[in-house]
Amino acid sequence: AQRVTQPEKLLSVFKGAPVELKCNYSYSGSPELFWYVQYSRQRLQLLLRHISRESIKGFTADLNKGETSFHLKKPFAQEEDSAMYYCALSSYNTDKLIFGTGTRLQVFP
C-alpha cells in the first residue's frame, strides 16, 4: 500500500538551529516526492520536489530510495519557517497526492 509517514507531529527549535523534518514512504514503484508547506492563514503550497533537486528558502530534501526516506533539512532555521509541513508522494502516471499527517515546525526567537 502507498503510504507516507511523518513521525513527528511537532518539532520545536530555536532560531539558527538546524532542522530536519522526517518523512518515510511506502511505494513499490518510482514515486515523485514533494514537500508542501502551509503558513499561518495561508493555503497549502508546494515547497519543493525531489526531481527538481533545488533549494527553496534554504530547505533541501534528498530522496533515499534505500531507506525510502525524503527528509527535509535546513541548516539554520528562521522564525518565518514556522509552519505546517506535509510530505507527499504521487505515483506513476498521476499527480494524485498521498500526504503524510504533517509536522508542525515552531521556530523560537
Place this chain on the structure above:
Amino acid sequence: ETGVTQSPTHLIKTRGQQVTLRCSSQSGHNTVSWYQQALGQGPQFIFQYYREEENGRGNFPPRFSGLQFPNYSSELNVNALELDDSALYLCASSLGGNQGDTQYFGPGTRLTVL
C-alpha cells in the same frame, strides 16, 4: 494569473443533508483534484477530474460525487451527510494530471456536520 478559488468558505449542515462545494481552477489548468482534510490529518484524495471526466478516485463512498464543467471549474457533492464528513475540503488544480505536475491548492471549504 488567477489562483484557485473555492466557495463557500464555511458551511454548517445537519446529518442526512446534501452539500455542494465549488472550485474554480487556476487559469490554464484542466485538471481538478479534491481532498478531504480531517482535523489533525493530512489531506486525503477524494477524486480527480481531467477535461470533464473522472480520472481517479480515492477510498470514498459513492455518496461523494463530482462534476467538472467545460471551463474546468468543478463541484464536489456529498449526499446523506454523516458527522465524520466534518472536515476541510480542498480543491487543487494542475496542468495535466501527470506525475510530477504541481498542484495548486485553494483556501478550502470548512464543512461542519451537526
